[in-house]
Amino acid sequence: xxxxxxDRLKPAEDTPEVHHAEHPAGDPVVSTHHAYHPDLRNDPKxxxxxxxxxSALFLLAVVGVIGFVVTYIAAPFNFGTANYQTFTPLLGxxxxxxxxxxxxxxxxxxxxxxxxxxxxxxxxxxxxxxxDRAETVEILKxxxxxxxxxxxxxxxxxxxxxxxxxxxxxxxxxxxxxxxQHKEAVLSKTGWKAGSRLLDELGRPVKLGDLEVxxxxxxxxxxxxxxxxxxxxxxxxxMLPEDxxxxxxxxxxxxxGHIVYSVICTHLGCPVKLYEQQTHHLFCPCHQSTFDxxxxxxxxxxxxxxxxxxxxxxxxxxxxxxxQGDFTEPVGPSFWERxxxxxxxxxx
Amino acid sequence: xxxLVEKGASGAATWVDDRLxxxxxxxxxxxxxxxxxWSFMLGEIALYSFIVLLLSGTYLTLFFEGxxxxxxxxxxxxxxxxxxxxxxxxSTLRISFEVRGGLFMRQIHHWAALLFMAAxxxxxxxxxxxxxxxxxxxxNWLIGVGLLxxxxxEGFAGYSLPDDLLSGTGLRIAYSIALSVPVLGTWVSxxxxxxxxxxGSIIERLYPIHILLVPGIILALITFHMMLIWYQKHTQxxxxxxxxxxxVGSKIYPAYAAKAGGFFFLVFAVMAALGGLAQINPxxxxxxxxxxxxxxxxxxxxxxxxLDGSTRLMPNWELRTLGHTFSPNVLIPTQVLPGVLFGLxxxxxxxxxxxxxxxxxxxxxxxxxxxxxxxxxxxxxxxxYLILLVAGGNDxxxxxxxxxxxxxxxxxxxxxxxxxxxxxxxxxxxxxxLQQADVHLLHHGVESGTIRRLPSGEFVEETVxxxxxxxxxxxxxxxxxxxxxxxHTEDSEPKAVAAKPRGFxxxxxxxxxxxxxxxxxxxxxx
Numbered sequence: 001x002x003x004x005x006x007d008r009l010k011p012a013e014d015t016p017e018v019h020h021a022e023h024p025a026g027d028p029v030v031s032t033h034h035a036y037h038p039d040l041r042n043d044p045k046x047x048x049x050x051x052x053x054x055s056a057l058f059l060l061a062v063v064g065v066i067g068f069v070v071t072y073i074a075a076p077f078n079f080g081t082a083n084y085q086t087f088t089p090l091l092g093x094x095x096x097x098x099x100x101x102x103x104x105x106x107x108x109x110x111x112x113x114x115x116x117x118x119x120x121x122x123x124x125x126x127x128x129x130x131x132d133r134a135e136t137v138e139i140l141k142x143x144x145x146x147x148x149x150x151x152x153x154x155x156x157x158x159x160x161x162x163x164x165x166x167x168x169x170x171x172x173x174x175x176x177x178x179x180x181q182h183k184e185a186v187l188s189k190t191g192w193k194a195g196s197r198l199l200d201e202l203g204r205p206v207k208l209g210d211l212e213v214x215x216x217x218x219x220x221x222x223x224x225x226x227x228x229x230x231x232x233x234x235x236x237x238x239m240l241p242e243d244x245x246x247x248x249x250x251x252x253x254x255x256x257g258h259i260v261y262s263v264i265c266t267h268l269g270c271p272v273k274l275y276e277q278q279t280h281h282l283f284c285p286c287h288q289s290t291f292d293x294x295x296x297x298x299x300x301x302x303x304x305x306x307x308x309x310x311x312x313x314x315x316x317x318x319x320x321x322x323x324q325g326d327f328t329e330p331v332g333p334s335f336w337e338r339x340x341x342x343x344x345x346x347x348x
Numbered sequence: 349x350x351x352l353v354e355k356g357a358s359g360a361a362t363w364v365d366d367r368l369x370x371x372x373x374x375x376x377x378x379x380x381x382x383x384x385x386w387s388f389m390l391g392e393i394a395l396y397s398f399i400v401l402l403l404s405g406t407y408l409t410l411f412f413e414g415x416x417x418x419x420x421x422x423x424x425x426x427x428x429x430x431x432x433x434x435x436x437x438x439s440t441l442r443i444s445f446e447v448r449g450g451l452f453m454r455q456i457h458h459w460a461a462l463l464f465m466a467a468x469x470x471x472x473x474x475x476x477x478x479x480x481x482x483x484x485x486x487x488n489w490l491i492g493v494g495l496l497x498x499x500x501x502e503g504f505a506g507y508s509l510p511d512d513l514l515s516g517t518g519l520r521i522a523y524s525i526a527l528s529v530p531v532l533g534t535w536v537s538x539x540x541x542x543x544x545x546x547x548g549s550i551i552e553r554l555y556p557i558h559i560l561l562v563p564g565i566i567l568a569l570i571t572f573h574m575m576l577i578w579y580q581k582h583t584q585x586x587x588x589x590x591x592x593x594x595x596v597g598s599k600i601y602p603a604y605a606a607k608a609g610g611f612f613f614l615v616f617a618v619m620a621a622l623g624g625l626a627q628i629n630p631x632x633x634x635x636x637x638x639x640x641x642x643x644x645x646x647x648x649x650x651x652x653x654x655l656d657g658s659t660r661l662m663p664n665w666e667l668r669t670l671g672h673t674f675s676p677n678v679l680i681p682t683q684v685l686p687g688v689l690f691g692l693x694x695x696x697x698x699x700x701x702x703x704x705x706x707x708x709x710x711x712x713x714x715x716x717x718x719x720x721x722x723x724x725x726x727x728x729x730x731x732x733y734l735i736l737l738v739a740g741g742n743d744x745x746x747x748x749x750x751x752x753x754x755x756x757x758x759x760x761x762x763x764x765x766x767x768x769x770x771x772x773x774x775x776x777x778x779x780x781x782l783q784q785a786d787v788h789l790l791h792h793g794v795e796s797g798t799i800r801r802l803p804s805g806e807f808v809e810e811t812v813x814x815x816x817x818x819x820x821x822x823x824x825x826x827x828x829x830x831x832x833x834x835x836h837t838e839d840s841e842p843k844a845v846a847a848k849p850r851g852f853x854x855x856x857x858x859x860x861x862x863x864x865x866x867x868x869x870x871x872x873x874x
Contacts, residue, residue, distance in 0.1 A: 095452075123595060178543055230639035269521065
């Protein structure tokens, strides 16, 4: 046995002894009062000392409050001014001081100056008297009989139907929360259109040659509000043409080693934008799905089940990248109405 | 002066009592006895955190604008000047940089929310491991589980409101999770968000949910929780004079009330210190929400972390058949798993009662070691939860320890199924060992530190019987009570008292040691 346990088992000198009546095989019974702390009522000297300590703590609260008010009024606060960053910590320190003063004062007060004795209280029996129970059941039954419900089946059925029909009332209101839309059509469409230029984050069109090999650029459709469209964000990646492996049907979707994928993760919709140049991996920071940018963004790892959709691009007469059209499948996470044929097409 | 106060107080009391007859109730309440134990203060921390949440949250509503209307920032925080953002994010910046004490209140509010959830979880563990959920307290257990779930919902709604880059990402994940529900998914997500993500309505809708609906329900449930504690009286640990039919402790008034009141201020003080000194959720560093951006190492608040972890560990199973897409890779970790976990948690008191056939009232708490199976199941669940929580930070672990994230994920996936059962077995074994240690104490007493040499040359250490107030603490089963009754009479052999272990659970070195034969010892010495 360790020392600490032995120490714990030794009765502490201050602890009032608790006496048990010898009670074989039963529960021992307390025969004396057990005070939680020494009673200072007959020790005026120690009581006075305790009173001073408690009062000091209560007065500490006043100090804290004064500090809080002075800080609030006088300390530098505006962003960028000297020492403005000390404002919040100072408020915290003074409020902590005030609350600790009151809190610890109250606890110390209770632990020294108040009488706190162990008291025994009997529990009441929770369950009702069987007689009361029976009477209650009887009253309920009688009332039910008096209401006529058990006899009048027409009344009973009509009230059930009538009251039950009320449950329908909130349903149209609930549907008012959104517009009636063809979900599959809405979810399959993004801002990309045939001939729409690829704009960078600042709204400038991206030209063939803007990007070095190994470089990436966030691109957005050249439509009003395209920069903020939650489903249209895409990533333009340039790699050596010989590194890029696409299926024959997608041969024309890329331009001289440039390829564009939707960045909306097919798992839960986070933007997949962490690109690893050497391995051509695209990594989602939310749940770590990893896609192979060199192989039609095939899933390499993680909870995502489908490739990132690829955007077919070409180059217009002025040398700017344009989309050949919208994505050929819905971008982002799966949903019930999503047709399996979308994925069959690309062999995912 | 004193008489004046007294006169005033008694006058007011008479006025109220004349109209409500409240004295009787107040008298009984003030004399109510509450058992004392440090672990009973965990629930109090949750209650006090909630009060701080209400106070700080009310202050924040005076400044926050729950709106996704786009504005161009022109406030005090110069790095973001001219940037388009939602009014929600702008008003959060205003609270942080232009409202005096606003940042302080925001940080207190956020810390209090984290503390609230932590206190609920630790309180839940205390109630579980001590068996406080048993009859007649199953209802309060259910309310508690409801509060836990509502707390998670409320917290998620709260940290989504500022509409910063981190919270917007969280909302997008929530939308995608709703989207994955079979058949109803698109309807649910479109109706909740007001259309295809971002929908334009979610901040507007989350705001009243966060400041009115959910806190209102939580407040009502907390009230009911406390009323039941009051009415059914608190449980207590075994001890001198404590039985199933009484409460041994101190009276509510005045000492207990002063201590509890003081404790409220101390809990509040901790939150004030955190709110002032420990930065939390610096949304101005994340920037406004932009659907095409995300920061690496995105982490939700800790109480949502286990769901993030389960999502990360899940293999990428998806079913595409019969014209529909079905996504177990999303459904299982985000909906099925929490449904099963919280369902089992809520039903546990009824499951245990069914399996043990125990229908009795229980007002005395169990020591965890006396219920090896329940304690084992509890530790198993905690282990399962912790593995999910760790998995939620797998990217952080990978970058700190320079490990492969793939290997961490595979390892945790396996650990999720292997470690919890092992934790169960180890805990059960440990509980039985601890029981045997208790029995040993009751049999042999405490080592006295006095070494005696026997005529044969052998050294033995003398033991003294365990002081009665401690042996009572160990007397948690009828067999042990019997053992204590016999401990000082020395006239009969006490029966074996610890659980009889089998197989792996068999104690090392064989059976429970027989008690020392004091008489024979004395004869030898004579």
